[in-house]
Amino acid sequence: xxxxxxxxxGYLRIKVTPKSAKNCVTEILDDKENxxxxxxxxAAPAEKGKANAALIKFLSKELNxxxxxxxxxxxKTEHLKLVKINA
Numbered sequence: 001x002x003x004x005x006x007x008x009x010g011y012l013r014i015k016v017t018p019k020s021a022k023n024c025v026t027e028i029l030d031d032k033e034n035x036x037x038x039x040x041x042x043a044a045p046a047e048k049g050k051a052n053a054a055l056i057k058f059l060s061k062e063l064n065x066x067x068x069x070x071x072x073x074x075x076k077t078e079h080l081k082l083v084k085i086n087a
Contacts, residue, residue: 002028004038004062011073012083013037016055018046023058037080052076059083 002025004012013034017026020041027039044054052072060067065087075081 004059006063006085006087010085010087012085014055014081014083015039016051016079016081017041018044018051023054
């Protein structure tokens with residue numbers, strides 16, 4: 001089980017795979033240019049913002065912070081997302 005750590009920058013790069021069997025972090029990709037990217041599987045489908053809402057709920061639970069403090073600032077309709085954490 002891979003845990004997500006709260007970034008010092010306040011930003012997380014996430015690659016989402018919707019319509020998965022369950023919500024979970026599958027891998028952490030290390031990129032010298034962009035830093036870490038978390039690969040996360042989300043059970044919700046990628047339609048009408050369902051996967052984004054499920055991702056925010058999942059991150060809230062994983063990081064133990066309220067959903068209101070998490071926002072997707074880019075990639076709302078893409079697999080690769082930039083998420084801002086206002087901890």
